[in-house]
Amino acid sequence: MKKIISLACAFLLALTFVGTLAGCNYKKDYTYKPINRGTLREPEVEFKTAAEDPEQNAKFREKYPTLKKYEQPVKVTVGAIQYQLESDVKSGTTPMNQSFNKIARDVLNIEIEYTVVSVSTGYDQKLNLAISANQMPDMFYTTQPEMFTMLRDTKMLADLTDSLYMLNDNLLDNYLTYMPELLEACMEDSKLYALPQQSNKYASAQRLYIRKDWLDIVGMQAPTTIDEMIAVGEAFAKPENKAKIAEKTGVAASKLVPLSMHKDITYAGSYSAEGMFNAHGASVGSYFKGEDGQLYSSNTSPEARAAIETMRTMYEKGILDNEFSNITSADVQSYVSAGQIGMVFGEWWLPKDALGTCVKSYGAKGADWTWVDLPSYKGNESLPIVDTTLISGYNLVSKNCRNPEAVAKLINLFYDIYYNDNAEQMYGSGVLPSNGFYYQFVPVKVWDGMASAAEYHRVQTVFNELYEGGLNSRELLSGGLSEDLTNAQIAEYEAGGGRLYKISASEKGFYCLNRQVVEKINSEPALKEAFDTMRNREKILHFAQGYPYFVAYKQGISIDKMTTAEREGWGIYHEMIDENGSYAYVVDLSEGKKKAKYDEFYGVALSAMTDKGGYLADQTGIYYARIITGTSGMSAFDEFISVYNRNGGDVILKQVNEWYAAEHASEN
Amino acid sequence: MENIKFNKQHLKIAPSRRAFLIINTSLLVLFAFVCLVPFLNLLATSLSSNDAVNAGAVGFLPVGITGTAYKILMSKTEFFRAFGYSVLRVVTGTVLSLVVITLGAYPLSKTSSVFRGRGFYVVFFTVTMFFSGGLVPTYIIITRLHLNNTIFALILPTAMNAWNMVLLINFFRQVPKELEEAAKIEGAGHYRVLVQIVLPVSLPAIATVVLFTAVQHWNAWFDGTIYMQPAKLPLQSYIYNMINEANTLRQNLTSSPEDQALLATLPTKTLESAQIFIAMLPIMLVYPFAQKFFIKGLVLGSVKE
Numbered sequence: 018m019k020k021i022i023s024l025a026c027a028f029l030l031a032l033t034f035v036g037t038l039a040g041c042n043y044k045k046d047y048t049y050k051p052i053n054r055g056t057l058r059e060p061e062v063e064f065k066t067a068a069e070d071p072e073q074n075a076k077f078r079e080k081y082p083t084l085k086k087y088e089q090p091v092k093v094t095v096g097a098i099q100y101q102l103e104s105d106v107k108s109g110t111t112p113m114n115q116s117f118n119k120i121a122r123d124v125l126n127i128e129i130e131y132t133v134v135s136v137s138t139g140y141d142q143k144l145n146l147a148i149s150a151n152q153m154p155d156m157f158y159t160t161q162p163e164m165f166t167m168l169r170d171t172k173m174l175a176d177l178t179d180s181l182y183m184l185n186d187n188l189l190d191n192y193l194t195y196m197p198e199l200l201e202a203c204m205e206d207s208k209l210y211a212l213p214q215q216s217n218k219y220a221s222a223q224r225l226y227i228r229k230d231w232l233d234i235v236g237m238q239a240p241t242t243i244d245e246m247i248a249v250g251e252a253f254a255k256p257e258n259k260a261k262i263a264e265k266t267g268v269a270a271s272k273l274v275p276l277s278m279h280k281d282i283t284y285a286g287s288y289s290a291e292g293m294f295n296a297h298g299a300s301v302g303s304y305f306k307g308e309d310g311q312l313y314s315s316n317t318s319p320e321a322r323a324a325i326e327t328m329r330t331m332y333e334k335g336i337l338d339n340e341f342s343n344i345t346s347a348d349v350q351s352y353v354s355a356g357q358i359g360m361v362f363g364e365w366w367l368p369k370d371a372l373g374t375c376v377k378s379y380g381a382k383g384a385d386w387t388w389v390d391l392p393s394y395k396g397n398e399s400l401p402i403v404d405t406t407l408i409s410g411y412n413l414v415s416k417n418c419r420n421p422e423a424v425a426k427l428i429n430l431f432y433d434i435y436y437n438d439n440a441e442q443m444y445g446s447g448v449l450p451s452n453g454f455y456y457q458f459v460p461v462k463v464w465d466g467m468a469s470a471a472e473y474h475r476v477q478t479v480f481n482e483l484y485e486g487g488l489n490s491r492e493l494l495s496g497g498l499s500e501d502l503t504n505a506q507i508a509e510y511e512a513g514g515g516r517l518y519k520i521s522a523s524e525k526g527f528y529c530l531n532r533q534v535v536e537k538i539n540s541e542p543a544l545k546e547a548f549d550t551m552r553n554r555e556k557i558l559h560f561a562q563g564y565p566y567f568v569a570y571k572q573g574i575s576i577d578k579m580t581t582a583e584r585e586g587w588g589i590y591h592e593m594i595d596e597n598g599s600y601a602y603v604v605d606l607s608e609g610k611k612k613a614k615y616d617e618f619y620g621v622a623l624s625a626m627t628d629k630g631g632y633l634a635d636q637t638g639i640y641y642a643r644i645i646t647g648t649s650g651m652s653a654f655d656e657f658i659s660v661y662n663r664n665g666g667d668v669i670l671k672q673v674n675e676w677y678a679a680e681h682a683s684e685n
Numbered sequence: 686m687e688n689i690k691f692n693k694q695h696l697k698i699a700p701s702r703r704a705f706l707i708i709n710t711s712l713l714v715l716f717a718f719v720c721l722v723p724f725l726n727l728l729a730t731s732l733s734s735n736d737a738v739n740a741g742a743v744g745f746l747p748v749g750i751t752g753t754a755y756k757i758l759m760s761k762t763e764f765f766r767a768f769g770y771s772v773l774r775v776v777t778g779t780v781l782s783l784v785v786i787t788l789g790a791y792p793l794s795k796t797s798s799v800f801r802g803r804g805f806y807v808v809f810f811t812v813t814m815f816f817s818g819g820l821v822p823t824y825i826i827i828t829r830l831h832l833n834n835t836i837f838a839l840i841l842p843t844a845m846n847a848w849n850m851v852l853l854i855n856f857f858r859q860v861p862k863e864l865e866e867a868a869k870i871e872g873a874g875h876y877r878v879l880v881q882i883v884l885p886v887s888l889p890a891i892a893t894v895v896l897f898t899a900v901q902h903w904n905a906w907f908d909g910t911i912y913m914q915p916a917k918l919p920l921q922s923y924i925y926n927m928i929n930e931a932n933t934l935r936q937n938l939t940s941s942p943e944d945q946a947l948l949a950t951l952p953t954k955t956l957e958s959a960q961i962f963i964a965m966l967p968i969m970l971v972y973p974f975a976q977k978f979f980i981k982g983l984v985l986g987s988v989k990e
Contacts, residue, residue: 099914099915101930111915111916134914134915135910135914135915136915136918136926136930137926137930138910138925138926138929138930139910139911139926142910142911143910143911146820146821146824146911147828149821149824150821150824150825150828152828355742
């Protein structure tokens with residue numbers, strides 16, 4: 018008996034050994050297997066928007082109603098992320114007690130039950146666990162493309178084609194006319210498995226931010242070409258100029274750095290090298306279409322080589338921070354805040370971020386920033402590089418859900434509340450954040466880029482109207498707009514018909530628009546009308562922080578002559594309100610007034626990328642850093658190309674091109 | 686006099702030994718200081734002004750000293766709710782765990798002749814020290830029993846800790862048999878023997894187990910994030926989420942104005958530090974007092990008489 022057992026053990030052991038060896042030898046097939054997307058099923062009645070053809074639209078809506086109330090109560094289970102509350106939302110609001118639930122019950126007869134609720138950190142894990150335990154909610158929103166593809170491939174999702182047609186005119190028209198590729202990305206075998214939420218792909222567009230007061234000190238203009246940028250950098254780096262800057266701003270000359278970026282060269286984002294790469298026509302990890310019609314990897318391209326060479330020159334001349342390979346994004350952020358950096362690359366939100374902190378702290382000594390589009394390289398126009406399509410998340414419905422169309426109804430309801438000025442008249446005061454409506458808690462998500470841009474333009478208009486209308490006294494606005502009020506004062510004020518706005522629940526001051534300002538606004542109908550058209554959430558914050566600065570700026574007061582409170586509004590004003598502000602660039606790109614270049618690869622990572630991409634990204638970072646810092650010569654770039662391709666770069670590229678051919682098959 | 690001199694000479698430390706002591710002591714002091722560094726930095730950050738922290742100017746000493754972070758913390762209800770929930774968890778969890786472990790350890794401390802099948806149970810419990818059912822099966826059990834979002838999801842799965850039980854078994858074995866026999870002659874049953882004889886003489890072991898269990902409950906964060914809804918998060922899960930949320934948002938600073946608005950809801954670095962510091966306090970305060978039990982407990986059962 019014992020002999021048999023030991024023989025069996027030996028056999029098993031041998032089997033394991035052979036199996037392991039075979040595994041080592043296993044060559045994975047990286048051929049791209051295309052997904053048969055098919056075509057979207059046509060609606061039974063032809064779709065025309067109400068603006069185009071009211072009659073046809075009425076027929077269409079009879080078949081595909083947007084907000085038809087269920088006759089019997091319908092229960093759906095959902096997942097939701099419990100984010101921190103923004104300052105204007107009623108405190109104590111949770112997904113379970115938010116006012117949206119009640120509105121959905123009253124308007125649609127939908128009973129929402131929250132089965133997976135988590136703060137944002139643990140949400141995906143919780144959802145994954147619930148799915149593995151066969152307790153997937155009826156509908157939920159996820160930002161993870163991998164989760165979407167996994168559920169699609171395991172046939173756990175419902176077909177949402179009918180739900181799509183039940184979306185309101187704006188959304189449906191957006192999807193069908195402007196973003197069909199978004200829908201296509203969610204399809205398989207002519208079935209639509211998700212209602213994707215688009216995101217503003219232009220928001221990641223890079224620009225060059227420069228200290229304006231430094232430029233004035235060295236007597237130069239903001240650079241428009243890479244050569245000019247190098248010249249400005251050299252001027253910033255000169256010891257005598259550093260001494261002048263130090264004397265004016267009070268920051269030690271030894272700490273001043275002309276251009277900074279963080280160590281993660283292969284990682285795009287704020288304060289990174291991405292802007293520099295973009296200026297040369299490259300972007301780490303992106304794929305572009307070559308003249309032969311095939312995609313090529315930007316990492317090993319001549320454009321990337323040119324960018325590296327520029328950075329190498331800048332490093333050598335002491336323009337690029339010589340410590341860059343040791344510092345993180347957060348470090349650069351703090352150096353910028355501390356007034357030590359002359360130039361950085363980044364996205365639109367930098368003014369309210371570190372640049373704003375810098376102006377707040379050093380504005381009294383003249384600290385000021387300006388920004389320009391990416392400087393051009395050798396006469397070629399430099400464009401920001403962005404994704405071709407950007408799906409920021411997926412509204413998914415379980416195939417076990419009895420009422421999949423409820424997802425469309427909920428989206429329509431959310432849209433009505435969030436993007437509509439008359440929401441309060443339509444659905445009552447429950448739509449106000451102060452009564453427990455919080456857009457982040459709504460279990461479905463959708464974003465309307467057009468509406469967002471329109472709103473952006475509107476805040477600028479309102480500011481101008483208020484200013485022209487007579488709300489332009491610096492004295493009236495002095496001391497900022499926040500004022501610590503006691504609860505008794507607030508109650509008294511609200512009893513008198515005054516409208517108070519909670520500005521910030523965080524560190525400083527708890528309430529509100531300064532009393533005199535509210536009185537002034539309420540006293541003149543034109544002002545009140547203009548002011549009330551600003552939607553509540555967030556825009557009031559823009560007003561409270563940015564308006565005093567706007568008034569001083571409009572009156573030509575220089576930054577060092579402003580009051581501290583006025584200077585605090587610098588960031589928000591030049592970011593979100595100024596017609597030439599940093600966000601205006603994103604709006605211009607979205608509206609097609611400015612151009613961008615596109616990364617041709619998008620979507621879920623391909624298998625070769627998953628297997629080999631990590632090592633290649635590491636190698637890319639190492640080689641780039643070695644060349645920039647002068648450890649290796651420029652010729653190391655050729656060595657890098659061969660290392661990159663040998664270790665899987667060519668396998669990935671082949672798969673990417675197969676993917677590209679499959680995705681664009683219908684075009685040829 | 687001579688004697689004393691002799692003694693002194695006798696005690697004279699060789700130079701090499703002296704050198705060793707000096708180097709050893711300074712290294713240990715240095716090491717202790719290195720352990721303190723993060724705490725000092727945390728405390729300094731929590732007491733500094735926000736601008737100084739954002740500018741990266743804070744090291745071991747606060748810059749622009751202010752108590753704002755702590756003042757805001759005092760009004761932060763979620764923090765104290767989480768704190769309260771953690772205290773509740775520690776108290777109920779420890780009591781429950783102690784009851785279960787004691788009831789398990791007492792019979793298993795008997796010999797096989799008294800308790801038949803003891804061997805099986807010992808193996809049974811020991812296996813759980815090395816293998817668990819895995820995350821998904823555990824999750825399924827918890828949700829099927831409808832324990833989600835209740836305190837029991839946190840305290841029941843860890844109530845039976847085999848390692849702590851082995852500790853108690855070994856200690857119970859050292860209790861002189863004569864005590865127990867005397868009690869039995871007086872007519873005491875097993876429960877009376879356990880409660881009135883064995884437990885009182887095993888206080889050091891009990892204290893150790895209590896400390897282990899309490900610290901484990903106080904520091905646990907993972908189960909909280911899985912089973913509890915945000916309103917019922919224990920303190921460490923709350924802090925874990927707070928820091929992670931801030932980090933992910935700050936790193937991925939994606940696109941939309943909506944994300945930017947979310948960013949504004951995050952606590953500042955100073956407030957973050959203040960919360961972490963307050964969360965560390967209870968355990969930091971407990972350790973010095975419980976240390977004697979702790980050391981005693983660690984060597985439990987290591988020496989047989």
